[in-house]
Amino acid sequence: MQEHFHLNTPLLESVSMSKLLGTTVYMKMENSQPSGSFKIRGIGHLCQQLSGRSRGVVCASGGNAGMAAAYVARKMGVPATIVVPSSSPQLVVRRLQDEGATVRIVGKVWDDANAEALRLSESEGLTFVPPFDHPFLWEGHASMIAEVSASLGSGVKPGAILLSVGGGGLLCGV
Numbered sequence: 001m002q003e004h005f006h007l008n009t010p011l012l013e014s015v016s017m018s019k020l021l022g023t024t025v026y027m028k029m030e031n032s033q034p035s036g037s038f039k040i041r042g043i044g045h046l047c048q049q050l051s052g053r054s055r056g057v058v059c060a061s062g063g064n065a066g067m068a069a070a071y072v073a074r075k076m077g078v079p080a081t082i083v084v085p086s087s088s089p090q091l092v093v094r095r096l097q098d099e100g101a102t103v104r105i106v107g108k109v110w111d112d113a114n115a116e117a118l119r120l121s122e123s124e125g126l127t128f129v130p131p132f133d134h135p136f137l138w139e140g141h142a143s144m145i146a147e148v149s150a151s152l153g154s155g156v157k158p159g160a161i162l163l164s165v166g167g168g169g170l171l172c173g174v
Contacts, residue, residue: 005044005072006033006143011151023159026152028144035099038141038170039068043129045140047072054127056080060114063092065131070101081120083113132167141173 010029017025030038043065047057056079059069066082073080080101084093086108096103106116121128130137163170
């Protein structure tokens, strides 16, 4: 099995944000990951830790977690079922299908999709891949900090780290 599924993404200086804030601002380009977001770091790590223990994976998602789970499952050679709410854009559904996932549209909101993913995990023996709430996810997301440290060089510490917070998985890893 490969070492990990994510890429070491560039750390680029944002000149416009640096000027605006009066300090050097760097951006970690996680949008260049194979699945389009940082989610592949945690989900890839989680799936590697659980490899060989299931007949496939199931994940509830509005997009990014599902894309990461579908990509990793395809690379591992296991089936992926991604459960999305009906509010998900058709483009997301098509991209998940293009990645090889079986997509189930359930309910109007993510909580409905998550309940179905948990049910499928139990009834079909699939490994449940949570989008944000698991220690293996957090360990995978922490790989970003090692990359930032290596990019900045020895002894350079950022004054602050800004990140997006949805479910909190990235924050727990960082």
